[in-house]
Amino acid sequence: EVQLVESGGGLVQPGGSLRLSCAASGFTFSSYSMDWVRQAPGKGLEWVSYISSSSEIIHYVDSVKGRFTISRDNAKSSLYLQMNSLRDEDTAVYYCAREIGGGYDKWGQGTLVTVSS
Amino acid sequence: QAVLTQPSSLSASPGASASLTCTLRSGINVGTYTIHWYQQKPGSPPQYLLRYKSDSDKQQGSGVPSRFSGSKDASANAGILLISGLQSEDEADYYCMIWYSSASVFGGGTRLTVL
Numbered sequence: 001e002v003q004l005v006e007s008g009g010g011l012v013q014p015g016g017s018l019r020l021s022c023a024a025s026g027f028t029f030s031s032y033s034m035d036w037v038r039q040a041p042g043k044g045l046e047w048v049s050y051i052s053s054s055s056e057i058i059h060y061v062d063s064v065k066g067r068f069t070i071s072r073d074n075a076k077s078s079l080y081l082q083m084n085s086l087r088d089e090d091t092a093v094y095y096c097a098r099e100i101g102g103g104y105d106k107w108g109q110g111t112l113v114t115v116s117s
Numbered sequence: 118q119a120v121l122t123q124p125s126s127l128s129a130s131p132g133a134s135a136s137l138t139c140t141l142r143s144g145i146n147v148g149t150y151t152i153h154w155y156q157q158k159p160g161s162p163p164q165y166l167l168r169y170k171s172d173s174d175k176q177q178g179s180g181v182p183s184r185f186s187g188s189k190d191a192s193a194n195a196g197i198l199l200i201s202g203l204q205s206e207d208e209a210d211y212y213c214m215i216w217y218s219s220a221s222v223f224g225g226g227t228r229l230t231v232l
Binding site: 035037044045046047050059061095101102103104105106107108109110 | 151153155157162163164165168176178179210212214216219220221222223224225226
């Protein structure tokens, strides 16, 4: 069974940092591109970042460029999101998602990041 | 103007059909893009429904009933998610998505009420 399990969320002050992790199982992680997608409380979905299967291609939404860094460790079947200089507007549930055919066929349950003083 | 625009809400009766639209911004040709659709119920992550580019290039998500289908309306520059034989369990938020300019872009979502 394909599983994606996020961790690392929590309460952080503005300007602080967090590192999210996504542990994958049940499929050949190294064969898939992966993304982070977030959802602010009561709001819609917002794509955050993309990383290709071997990390050669990376993209970010403009609002996180220079602050967030996506990475992966295929040997550990894990995806990461390093988030620095966090802002109130980064408060959201962060989902990792497996990409296939340009869409996301599997999603984790999400991890909540709250940025507040 | 947003890249993808969805009506914020839609109501329909059990057993009826619901047509959810996803309108692309002027200048972005719907015929060029694959549109992906997701369903999200409260407290749960999104679930993949299907992708649609054309009648010859489409794919249903694993386990997704055939009463969920995709199409396009070129005259309206829109993608369409059609749900037939509505059931109470179809009540959810629905999001469309395209890959545009090296980014995934989601529509704002449509809340479907089945009553």
